[in-house]
Amino acid sequence: TQLLEQSPQFLSIQEGENLTVYCNSSSVFSSLQWYRQEPGEGPVLLVTVVTGGEVKKLKRLTFQFGDARKDSSLHITAAQPGDTGLYLCAGASGGFKTIFGAGTRLFVKA
Amino acid sequence: GAVVSQHPSRVICKSGTSVKIECRSLDFQATTMFWYRQFPKQSLMLMATSNEGSKATYEQGVEKDKFLINHASLTLSTLTVTSAHPEDSSFYICSAGKTGRSEAFFGQGTRLTVV
Numbered sequence: 001t002q003l004l005e006q007s008p009q010f011l012s013i014q015e016g017e018n019l020t021v022y023c024n025s026s027s028v029f030s031s032l033q034w035y036r037q038e039p040g041e042g043p044v045l046l047v048t049v050v051t052g053g054e055v056k057k058l059k060r061l062t063f064q065f066g067d068a069r070k071d072s073s074l075h076i077t078a079a080q081p082g083d084t085g086l087y088l089c090a091g092a093s094g095g096f097k098t099i100f101g102a103g104t105r106l107f108v109k110a
Numbered sequence: 111g112a113v114v115s116q117h118p119s120r121v122i123c124k125s126g127t128s129v130k131i132e133c134r135s136l137d138f139q140a141t142t143m144f145w146y147r148q149f150p151k152q153s154l155m156l157m158a159t160s161n162e163g164s165k166a167t168y169e170q171g172v173e174k175d176k177f178l179i180n181h182a183s184l185t186l187s188t189l190t191v192t193s194a195h196p197e198d199s200s201f202y203i204c205s206a207g208k209t210g211r212s213e214a215f216f217g218q219g220t221r222l223t224v225v
């Protein structure tokens with residue numbers, strides 16, 4: 001059974017601080033996604049990484065895929081209150097079957 | 111684009127009744143769709159893989175007779191929660207994969223409340 005361990009599960013920080021969320025597994029994934037989910041809505045895709053060692057940037061968000069394609073990180077620079085939400089990492093091992101990490105609930109205080 | 115739509119977005123039903131949730135890929139065909147369940151403050155848990163024209167594949171611990179899945183066409187999968195009970199109240203989300211893309215696309219979810 002594939003598992004994705006995501007940490008931390010809850011993070012409360014001040015506006016302007018930096019943070020990193022980690023997603024780790026003992027399994028290799030063909031691709032890994034990061035989603036953001038608002039209450040009562042489906043997850044919205046932020047990024048997909050497919051190549052080991054790949055780094056992608058989306059404004060203040062930096063995503064990295066581990067060399068072995070077993071882990072990933074999401075780094076947010078200068079967090080803003082608008083970044084508050086649930087962040088989910090998810091991995092696909094072939095086809096579109098996707099498993100999710102436990103999620104990180106981020107709260108950014110103004 | 112790749113749009114996946116779920117209907118209804120919210121449903122309230124009485125205990126013992128059945129509820130059908132639809133998942134449609136609006137602008138692409140999907141031979142495989144997936145159904146997830148999400149309890150409050152928790153992540154998405156995969157329930158089953160819906161295969162067009164064949165039986166669904168259920169994850170361990172998911173009752174196939176309670177959660178009936180039908181994938182009769184390349185753009186529609188349905189999840190029927192049979193004899194619903196309050197503990198089935200949850201947020202149900204579907205996803206579908208589009209050929210040529212690495213990731214699946216998710217519907218907006220269905221909030222089921224069983225009273």
